Amino acid sequence: MQHSPRGTLFLWPDHWQVIGHLVPNRPHRHISASWLVGLDGPFRLQVGGHWRMTSAALVAPDVEQSLDPGDTRMWCAQLDPDSDFWRALQHRLGDQPSVDIPVTQASLHSESSGDCQAVWQALSSAVKQLGGSPEPMDRRVRKICDELRSQLPDKVDVARLAQAVGLSSSRLSHLFRQQTGVTLRRFLLHLKMNQVLAQWERGKSMSQLAMDAGFYDQPHFVRTARGMFDAMPSEYVTTGAFSVCRCGPSSSPSLS
Template sequence: MDKPLANPYRGDFLAWSGVCGFIGSGGGGGAISPHSHCAIQLVLGAPGGLRVQFGRRGEWVACAAALVPSRATHTIDVTGCDMSVVLFIEPETPEGKALTARLQGRLEVLGAEVVGEAARRVEHAWRVEKSRAEVNAICARLIEDISKTAPRQPSDPRVLAAVEYLRERVDQSVSLPEVAKVANLSADRFRHLFVEETGMPLRTYVLWRRLLHVWTLLSAGETLSSAAHAAGFADSAHLSRTARTMFGLPPSVLQMKGPLSERELAREPHFA
């Protein structure tokens, strides 16, 4: 029989437009396997203890935080951290484009002078305030500060109509011409306008919405299989392959049970 982990991971899933990730404590399983994904990764550990390896045989580097470029093989070890935050930034967003140009395929280590104050604030918002909105806001501001970009939300009414259409059909297959018709645009014009407004191609945006929906359902107590189907994945194996591509980990080990999820579950009405 496997022994229980001495310091099991306990955390929450985070998501907003173009970014998702995890905040948690523990990590008794040790470093995850080397992997790569399409997202740019920002990882920080507080008050210390974070280690990052770039490449399959690179040297382990101790740091306060690190930026990992898109599609770069890497791994992280957060077992020495009281709290860790791992954020995945979509490369097509303004922040992602700025960071891609800055990193040029290289790992960048960030010092405590860059992330220390944000780490203290986000830990308080997570552990004490238990406010998802505040945690997201602090993390979003940190990404904006590091990437030197301004926040941007879709404002074109045609794109907003398309976004609402997609949200109502998160569990369904949709095509570019179908959504373009909702916006009263040609497929080609809509494709360019959607990227311009959201920072993401339509296909990537749909994937983000589905993954966000999965972890919302998991946090509410749904099983992995039911959450996968409800979010439009063929089955849990399809979801697992997608999550490994995006995060380097399967969703089966990322079912969140942190302070944010516990508070939200406690607020839900219970019926006899």
Template sequence: MDKPAASRYRGDFVAWAGVCGFIGEGGGGAPIAPHSHYAIQLALGAPAGLRIQFGRHGEWQTCAAALVPSRATHTIDVTGCQMSAVLFIEPETPAGKALSARLQGRLELIDPDVVDVAARRLDRAWRVERSYEAVQAVCMQLVQQVSNTAPRVPSDPRVLAAVDYIRARVDQPVSLAEVAGAANLSPGRFRHLFVQETGMPLRTYVLWRRLLHVWTLLMKGETLSGAAHAAGFADSAHLSRTSRTMFGLPPSVLQMNGPLSARARGRQHHLA
């Protein structure tokens, strides 16, 4: 049987403390380019069709869902899925710490029975209820379920203070000395602690936070150029290069025009 032509990706962006992700349909006809990022990735495809390649030359594996460890090169293909969700879990969160300890740098394929109910609930919350809050709630529960998160163990408060400082200035240049000062540490000590807690250098983390801000703005109908400037990128070309490095594709490929985006823009229009 001939494979149906893949449709252009249409989806939405969701985020909450320590986790963000995309839920959508279509895939543009080709797998995402090999890439790595600091977040742990939870990918889900429903009702079937998700494919994962671990490493640049690993074998393609078909699965219902998978966990990809932080900083691991990988490729995903969602073109065969009716609905897909890709969540990025920050390593410094309790769920991230639990998953990092379990994965130990390895790919983990998740049994379909574990995610079947969540996938159906997620599809309904997205397509039928068209509710950001409902989608977020299902995703939060799914992360807790697959991470089997232990009772909350606070991360280092100095790193959390630095993260808050960065988030509040996502559109501004921030230096190592500034952020270290917010954490009440010397630059040298802070650099070591930050990498130890987050698994990435400060500069990479700042770029990550800016990318998340871009997707939030695109959900509200902002242009690529406008979102790039508002998130502190020099221009849309700088944004695209950064997105390709961290997500394996440019923002222009993921069209934020799903049901959640439509509702968000409708509310903005109503309030204008």
């Protein structure tokens, strides 16, 4: 018997959003920043081992978290550490791993249409109400992010990347972590997982997708997926639990 999807997963090159009914999860560590909003009421969020009730929250990149949505539909976004969305919001956290945020009901009206443009605009409007313009990124770190995105290498060659931007390996590693909140290696893992999500279709084998995205082998991919999501992408995509919208750059105009 075919069941209707529990929600929709929207994929962009620099972030993804999911809207619908999610299941509780165990502690996991997204490499991206988390935007979490309860559409029908508050939900329970655990960060750093402490549970709290909230209606909307931000969680910094690479911070352990766990979600118990109860019966509320969730509006969640995973924002890449170098994305304009995250760079416009990160000042709200200061040095804290997570904060509650005041997301007004008006900013949520357009998210339910199931259209890439409308969902992007809903997040863009909410971010502008909360933050303003994206904080500038060091040009050398931006260059490294762009190169890793375009080439998706098997592993990070820190020495080569550092030489390309005129820094020592240790200085680049420190600067990258300072600017993005994650290490170079973790950032590349995140990009590889995004590649798997972007190419996941029914009929494609997990081992082939993992290999195409540059994972060493299927066990490496499984460990990474469980650590980042407490779930395999197949639990959301190939089972039909969530419909998938792959959104191109035309549906994501500039935030600034």
